[in-house]
Amino acid sequence: MTDTQNPPETEVENPAPEAVALPWADVHAEHHRMLRLAPLQTDRATGGRPLRFIEFGYAERSNKERSLLRMTLQLPGQRVRKEQNHLDVWVDHATRRVRFEPENLQIEPANRGIGRFLLAQGASWAQKKWPHYRVDGFELANKDALNEATRLRRDHFLRVQGFDVVYADAQHLKGSVKDVQVGELLANWNTEKLQFVEILEAAQMLQQAEQNLEEQEVKLRKHEEKVAKYKREDTGLRFTITCLVAFAVFQAGLLIWIATHR
Incomplete structure (x- = not known):
């Protein structure tokens, strides 16, 4: 009799569910507005945080299954990475869920109130039609927890918009955001840091800047005229002094000659 070993049972791996292909991948911003970043x-x-003007763009799409708000930011004269300065708000009507992508928002320039502004715009848009839907929770990036100041700023940024930040450890490294109802989000931002600039207001600002430039040109022209006048007077004084010196030298020489030829 021989012992026969049963072949080891092979575990059947369940294939991971395929990611659902989302529509509107080629949608770009269709509406544009100007934003003013106040100097701080x-x-x-x-x-440094100087005065800046940036462009806020957005586009909306909707069908029976989903809705989308796509927001982007453009910095004049500056290019950013592909993953920066954009936020999508996806709405799944079948599950009545709302999702913000990317979950870890990356903004340039940082610490100017732009992140709160984008979240507020997304919350306001969703609350108009689906306040009873729920926003998906998500895990927070560990790298932000390595610096205490960065972590506190991130948590404050989320909490003031109505999100609940929780931690699974005492070191505050494993953080996450809980699900929240859309209607509980706060659709406001720090208007002292960031404001919309309307077309008429922008035109008035340009007009005022043009007037200031003209006034500065007039003042500069007057200063240049004064400088030219002082230069002419200085040239005349130099000539007079040169003549006086020459006359003094001549007179001294004449006196010496008279004294030596008596």
Whole structure:
């Protein structure tokens, strides 16, 4: 009799569910508005924060299954990475769920109130039609927890918009955001840091800037005329002084000659 070993049971791996292909991948911003970033004091972590104007663009799509709000930011004269300065708000009507993508928002320039502004725009858009839907929770990036100041700023940014941030450990490294109802989100942002600029207001700003330039040109012209006048007077004084010196030298020489030829 021989012992026969039963062949080892092979575990049947369940194939991972395929990701659902989302529509509207080629949708780009169709509506554009200007934003004014107010000048702020230099931040130790993010550096200088001067006055800037940027472009906010958005597009909307909707069908029976889903709705989308796509938001982007353009910085004049500056290019950013592909994953920066954009936020999508996806609505799944079958499950009545709302999702913000990307979950870990990346903004340039940082610490200017732009992140809160984008979340507020997304929350306001969703609350108009689907306040009873729920926003999916998500895990927070561990890298943001390595710096205490960065973590606190991130948590404050989420909590003031109505999200609940929780941690699974005492070191505050494994953080996550809980599900929340759309109607509980706060659709406001820090208007002292960031404001919309309407076309008429922008035109008035340009007109005021043009007037200021003209006034500065007039002042500069007057200063240049004064400088030219002083230069002419200086040239005349130099000539007079040169003549006086020459006359004094001649007179001294004449006196010496008279004294030596008596």
